Structures are given as C-alpha cells and as structure tokens.
Amino acid sequence: MLQFNFMTTHALRHDMPSSIASTESWLALGSATLLLLYGAMRRSPAGALGAIAATPLLYRGITGRWPGFLAGVMPEDTKTALSGERGVRVHESIRLELPVNDVYRFWRRIENLPRFMSHLESVAENPDGRSHWVAVGPGDYRIEWDAEIFNEVENQTIAWRSLPGSDVVSAGSVNFDAVRSGQSTQVSVNLQYAPPAGRAGDLVARLFGRAPTQIVREDLRRLKQLLEAGEVAHARPADDPR
Amino acid sequence: MKAVRYCGAGDIRVEHVPDPQILNPRDAIVKVTATAICGSDLHIYNGYIPTMQTGDILGHEFMGEVVEVGSGNSRLKVGDRVVVPFTIACGRCYFCKEGLWSLCDNSNPNAWMAEKISGYSGSGLFGYSHMYGGYPGGQAEYARVPFADIGPIRVPDSLTDEQVLFLSDIFPTGYMAAENCSIRPGDTIAVWGCGPVGQFAIRSAYLLGAERVIAIDRYPERLALAARGRAETLNYTEVDVLDELRMRTGGQGPDACIDAVGLEAHGTTLDAWYDRIKTSMYLATDRPHVLRQAIGACRKGGTVSIPGVYGGWLDKFPLGAAFAKGLTLKMGQTHMHRYLPSLLARIEHGDIDPSFVITHRVTLDDAPDMYRTFNEKDDKCIKVIIKP
Ligand SMILES: NC(=O)c1ccc[n+]([C@@H]2O[C@H](COP(=O)([O-])OP(=O)(O)OC[C@H]3O[C@@H](n4cnc5c(N)ncnc54)[C@H](O)[C@@H]3O)[C@@H](O)[C@H]2O)c1
Ligand SMILES: [Zn+2]
Ligand SMILES: [Zn+2]
Numbered sequence: 055m056l057q058f059n060f061m062t063t064h065a066l067r068h069d070m071p072s073s074i075a076s077t078e079s080w081l082a083l084g085s086a087t088l089l090l091l092y093g094a095m096r097r098s099p100a101g102a103l104g105a106i107a108a109t110p111l112l113y114r115g116i117t118g119r120w121p122g123f124l125a126g127v128m129p130e131d132t133k134t135a136l137s138g139e140r141g142v143r144v145h146e147s148i149r150l151e152l153p154v155n156d157v158y159r160f161w162r163r164i165e166n167l168p169r170f171m172s173h174l175e176s177v178a179e180n181p182d183g184r185s186h187w188v189a190v191g192p193g194d195y196r197i198e199w200d201a202e203i204f205n206e207v208e209n210q211t212i213a214w215r216s217l218p219g220s221d222v223v224s225a226g227s228v229n230f231d232a233v234r235s236g237q238s239t240q241v242s243v244n245l246q247y248a249p250p251a252g253r254a255g256d257l258v259a260r261l262f263g264r265a266p267t268q269i270v271r272e273d274l275r276r277l278k279q280l281l282e283a284g285e286v287a288h289a290r291p292a293d294d295p296r
Numbered sequence: 297m298k299a300v301r302y303c304g305a306g307d308i309r310v311e312h313v314p315d316p317q318i319l320n321p322r323d324a325i326v327k328v329t330a331t332a333i334c335g336s337d338l339h340i341y342n343g344y345i346p347t348m349q350t351g352d353i354l355g356h357e358f359m360g361e362v363v364e365v366g367s368g369n370s371r372l373k374v375g376d377r378v379v380v381p382f383t384i385a386c387g388r389c390y391f392c393k394e395g396l397w398s399l400c401d402n403s404n405p406n407a408w409m410a411e412k413i414s415g416y417s418g419s420g421l422f423g424y425s426h427m428y429g430g431y432p433g434g435q436a437e438y439a440r441v442p443f444a445d446i447g448p449i450r451v452p453d454s455l456t457d458e459q460v461l462f463l464s465d466i467f468p469t470g471y472m473a474a475e476n477c478s479i480r481p482g483d484t485i486a487v488w489g490c491g492p493v494g495q496f497a498i499r500s501a502y503l504l505g506a507e508r509v510i511a512i513d514r515y516p517e518r519l520a521l522a523a524r525g526r527a528e529t530l531n532y533t534e535v536d537v538l539d540e541l542r543m544r545t546g547g548q549g550p551d552a553c554i555d556a557v558g559l560e561a562h563g564t565t566l567d568a569w570y571d572r573i574k575t576s577m578y579l580a581t582d583r584p585h586v587l588r589q590a591i592g593a594c595r596k597g598g599t600v601s602i603p604g605v606y607g608g609w610l611d612k613f614p615l616g617a618a619f620a621k622g623l624t625l626k627m628g629q630t631h632m633h634r635y636l637p638s639l640l641a642r643i644e645h646g647d648i649d650p651s652f653v654i655t656h657r658v659t660l661d662d663a664p665d666m667y668r669t670f671n672e673k674d675d676k677c678i679k680v681i682i683k684p
Contacts, residue, residue, distance in 0.1 A: 149390070151388065151389060151390050151393065238390070268408065271408070272408065275407060278389075278401065278402065279386075279402045282386065282388045282389050282401075282402055283322075283386035283387075283388055283389070283402040283403075283443070284321065284322065284368060284388075285320040285321055285322060285368070286320075286405075287320075287402060287403050287404065287405045287420065287429070287442065288319045288320060288405060288442075289405050289406075289420070289429050289430040289431045289432070290319075290430065290432070291317060291319060
C-alpha cells in the first residue's frame with residue numbers, strides 16, 4: 055500500500071528537478087522499514103489521531119501497560135484472560151545513569167507514572183495499596199480501572215495486576231538492576247494485557263505503526279529524559295499544528 | 297517574528313511566524329544577532345535530508361543575546377551574549393558524560409525515527425529535519441535554545457560576532473575533523489572540499505602540528521583561500537587526484553584524508569557520474585565519490601576523517617580497500633560542547649580569526665537568494681552570514 059503510494063508520488067513528480075531526492079530517494083531503496091517510516095511521517099497528525107481513535111484497543115494496550123506481571127501469582131481471571139492467543143506481551147528495557155534507588159523511588163510513587171506515560175491521565179494510590187488508574191485518548195475516549203501491587207522488593211521489582219471486574223485486564227512487572235558498578239540502572243518492563251478485541255485488534259494497532267512495544271519504549275525514553283535531564287524533550291509547543 | 301523557512305526542495309521563504317516560547321525549565325530564548333548558512337543546509341535545500349516538513353525554520357549556526365531564561369536555568373542571565381552549539385545535548389546522559397555530545401540520548405523527541413534508520417538516535421539538532429528532533433532553527437529573529445544551561449557559551453565583548461559566530465559549528469567541525477586524524481609531526485593531511493568546513497580543517501590541521509596540508513577543490517577562489525591558510529592546492533578537474541597525491545607524497549599517500557565534502561560530491565570520474573545518475577533516479581541516497589577517493593588515496597594504516605555529512609546506504613563503498621590497508625575511519629556530527637572553551641580561547645589568543653571565511657553579509661530577507669548563490673557557488677560565495 056505504501057509502495058503504491060510512493061510510485062504515484064514519484065510519477066507525479068517526474069517534472070520536478072532531479073535534485074528533489076528527499077524522502078522519495080530513501081524509499082527507492084525498497085527497505086520495508088523505511089517504507090513504514092515514510093508512511094508514519096507522511097501521515098498528518100489528524101490522520102494519525104484518526105487511526106488511533108479507530109483502534110481503541112490500542113488504548114487498552116496502553117492503559118494495560120502498567121508494570122506488574124509475575125506468572126503464577128495472578129488471580130484466576132487475570133490468568134485466563136492473558137493466556138494463549140488472547141494475551142499481548144510487551145518487553146522493553148532502558149538504562150539510566152542514576153543509582154537504582156533514585157529510579158526505584160520515582161517509579162514506586164505511582165502518581166509519577168503519568169509524567170512519562172503519555173496516555174495516562176492520573177494514578178492514585180489508596181492507603182489499602184490499591185490504585186485507581188485513568189487514561190484518556192483522542193476524542194475523550196476514557197477508561198478507568200483498579201489495580202493492586204502484589205509483589206514488591208525494594209530497589210528490585212514492582213509487580214501489579216488489574217483487579218477483577220476491570221475494564222482492562224492486565225498484569226506487569228518492572229525490574230530494576232544496578233549495572234556498571236552501581237552507576238547506572240537497567241529498567242526492564244514486562245507486561246501483558248488482553249485487548250478487548252484480542253490479538254486481531256493488536257494487529258490493527260501494529261498496522262498503524264505504533265505497536266504497543268513502541269509506546270512502551272517511548273514512555274521509557276521519557277522516563278529517562280525526566281530523571282536524567284530533568285525534563286522531557288520538546289521541539290515545539292503542544293499547540294503547534296505540526 | 298521573521299524566519300527562514302523550508303517550503304520544499306529549492307524553495308526557501310522568509311515568513312512571519314509566532315515568536316518562540318520557553319517550553320522547558322532549562323531553556324533560554326535568544327535574540328539572534330548573527331546566523332549563517334551552512335553546507336549542511338544545502339543538503340536540505342537540495343532535498344537530500346528526509347523528514348523535512350514544509351514550514352520548518354532552518355539554521356543551526358547562530359548566536360545572540362539572551363532575552364529570557366527558564367526557571368531551571370541558573371547559569372544564563374538575560375543580556376548574556378552567547379554562541380549556541382548546533383547539537384542539542386542534556387549534559388547528563390551516558391554520552392554527554394563521555395564527551396560524545398552529538399550522541400546525547402535525551403535531546404531528540406523523535407528518536408524513534410532515527411532508530412528506524414540507524415538503530416539508535418543521535419542528539420537533536422537545530423533546524424535539521426524531524427528525524428533530528430524537529431527543532432526550529434536559528435535563521436530567525438529569535439530562537440529557543442533547550443538545555444541552555446549547558447550548551448551556549450558566553451563570549452567576551454572584545455570579540456565581534458563575526459569572530460565568534462563559527463564556534464556554533466564549522467570551526468569546531470573542522471577542528472574535530474583534524475583532531476580525528478591523530479596528527480603527528482611530519483604528517484601530510486589531504487583535505488577534500490575547500491568550503492568553510494574544509495577551510496577550518498586545513499587551519500586546524502596546522503594548529504595540531506601537521507607538516508603539510510593538501511587541499512582539493514575546483515573553485516579558484518576557494519583554492520586561493522586554502523592557499524592563504526598555507527595549504528598546497530589541487531584542482532580535481534585538472535589532474536587525476538589519486539595520481540597527484542601519490543606523486544606529492546613520494547608514493548606513500550597522505551597520512552590522513554579528510555572528506556569535507558559529504559554526500560553531494562561532484563566529480564569527473566566514471567563513479568561520480570554513476571552516483572549522479574543513480575541519485576537523480578532515486579536509486580541511491582548519497583554521492584560518495586569523495587569518500588571513495590579518500591579511501592583510495594590514504595596511506596596504509598592511515599585515517600580517513602569524515603566531517604562531510606552522509607545520510608543513507610552508500611553504494612559502491614570500497615570497504616575492501618579500507619580493510620586491505622588497515623584504515624581507521626572516524627566520523628559523525630561534531631561533539632560541539634567539547635571544543636567550545638578551548639577554541640574560544642584560541643580566538644581570544646589570536647591563533648585564528650574565523651571571520652576569514654565570510655564573503656557575504658546579508659539580512660534575513662536576502663536569505664532565499666543567498667541559498668541559491670551559495671548552492672551555485674556564484675559570486676565567489678564561500679560563507680554567508682545573516683544579521684537579522
Ligand atoms: N560533521 C558535522 O558536524 C558537520 C558540520 C558542518 C558541516 N558538515 C558537512 O561538511 C560538508 C562541507 O560543508 P561546507 O559548509 O564546507 O559546504 P560547501 O558546500 O561550501 O563546500 C563543499 C565543497 O566541496 C567541494 N567539492 C565537491 N566535490 C568535490 C570533489 N569531488 N573533490 C573535492 N572537493 C569537492 C565543493 O566544490 C565545495 O567547495 C557538508 O557535507 C556539510 O554538511 C558537517
Ligand atoms: Zn553547519
Ligand atoms: Zn545527553
């Protein structure tokens with residue numbers, strides 16, 4: 055589809071100076087990755103939002119992405135929902151140039167999560183250890199659910215899962231490893247969630263270029279920016295149309 | 297404010313755009329007093345840099361006066377006169393701490409685009425495509441500078457804008473290109489391209505102790521400027537470059553070769569025509585004719601230093617020759633922050649006056665014309681500076 059798109063553009067452009075190589079010349083290399091990249095870039099922001107809006111399961115994916123999965127300790131319904139064909143698994147890791155304690159403490163205050171998980175609006179932890187999560191997508195598509203931390207080892211791991219009756223069934227864990235003689239911390243996220251439409255829905259999400267893995271990777275990148283550089287990199291104001 | 301915008305290949309316009317705002321605590325806003333057009337901007341102008349969007353503000357070489365600072369920036373004050381390095385770096389990630397500033401992990405909001413192509417992303421750059429962050433550039437009346445507590449360098453009033461502006465890119469770039477040659481006394485360095493980057497590479501090679509520098513180009517005025525920097529010159533349209541270099545170095549080859557031309561090399565040999573045809577048919581991304589030549593010319597065990605920009609997958613790249621001769625290849629965007637204090641000191645000390653490259657001084661309104669002039673190398677144009 056993208057390739058066809060390219061051919062058309064190219065044909066239309068035959069009368070332009072040969073120096074107009076630009077993105078098209080990259081495309082001519084025929085790399086599937088580049089075709090994808092090109093597609094992603096040509097897509098207008100509106101188009102991209104449309105694509106995302108059309109796949110609410112993506113948002114389920116996103117919202118299901120909070121950490122906290124350890125096999126074997128899940129309640130029955132989580133286990134069933136996430137088993138076999140129905141579960142989507144994401145695994146990502148990132149290294150920060152900070153001691154493990156700093157990173158762990160930041161993450162353990164789960165109110166901080168929306169600061170780098172772009173699609174979360176808020177997370178509130180109740181005194182009983184349960185938490186309430188709110189995510190909002192384009193067109194005010196909003197979901198809320200409850201979760202609990204069921205395993206926690208200071209400076210090592212945090213694991214949580216959705217509570218029975220939640221809109222989103224998910225479980226995940228985040229591990230913190232001190233590396234490079236303790237100068238750095240490697241953060242590894244494992245998560246699993248069941249999008250309402252099952253694996254097919256996830257496939258659609260992938261087709262639109264933003265696979266769940268990519269979303270988690272971007273979130274972790276923002277975490278790193280926030281903790282290392284003290285701020286999340288922005289090139290333009292949020293209201294800039296581009 | 298007025299700004300120079302990219303509106304498609306070959307289409308540069310000066311238009312009114314909203315003033316930049318502070319977006320992050322470590323930001324500053326600079327009122328631009330001088331900015332320049334770089335050879336790298338010509339790659340954009342000629343459509344070689346993917347992920348440019350219509351309306352993008354160009355320019356990565358700029359300096360000016362600080363007019364606003366973010367809440368988290370305690371180093372700069374309103375009124376400071378600063379030169380801004382073209383690479384955007386946080387100063388705190390692994391790469392910044394290692395001095396690899398142009399590879400900063402935390403400054404490219406669009407890192408995912410670059411990752412698709414390179415595996416990992418370099419730093420954000422001003423005015424240099426969305427793949428490098430989509431940051432508005434400095435060919436404008438004002439510019440927002442991220443991580444301004446770590447990048448911009450304050451310059452003394454005793455030096456003019458023209459003397460310090462090129463700390464923003466081409467002086468450090470030429471200097472790093474020469475430094476990458478690991479020059480030892482007695483060495484001969486060959487420099488392809490006598491544009492601004494080549495000119496600074498020539499002078500830096502001498503500053504770092506080279507015995508001879510051989511400069512290659514075809515424009516008489518550029519070769520003449522190289523000669524004024526004590527380089528021996530060679531016009532590639534008149535002689536066979538490889539033969540000539542071999543002759544001049546007693547059959548040994550230059551100890552190091554600098555490719556200060558990059559992906560839009562011109563040439564008269566068969567491979568250069570091949571590149572030209574292939575890129576014009578969208579079948580190749582770059583025209584690496586100079587890089588091939590530099591690898592062919594370099595002595596055994598020597599170094600090929602590549603400040604010239606390359607963008608994609610190179611065709612007919614003679615890795616076999618590089619391997620056979622045990623060459624070292626060094627390249628990349630300049631690690632700007634590493635060089636600013638010492639090169640400013642060199643300017644203050646009078647070791648070099650970078651304003652020697654300037655041939656054209658214009659206002660923002662003239663920018664579109666000057667892109668054309670500089671691209672065509674008309675009017676003996678070598679370096680354009682814009683005073684907004
Ligand atoms: N690495 C970095 O951080 C960095 C920074 C700035 C510029 N650059 C790159 O450095 C390169 C040069 O920049 P510039 O501002 O000097 O550009 P420029 O366009 O003024 O100079 C290029 C010169 O190369 C010459 N040339 C072309 N084909 C040649 C050949 N076959 N043999 C010898 N010379 C040849 C041209 O005649 C011209 O004089 C560009 O690729 C630019 O993008 C890199
Ligand atoms: Zn430049
Ligand atoms: Zn950094």
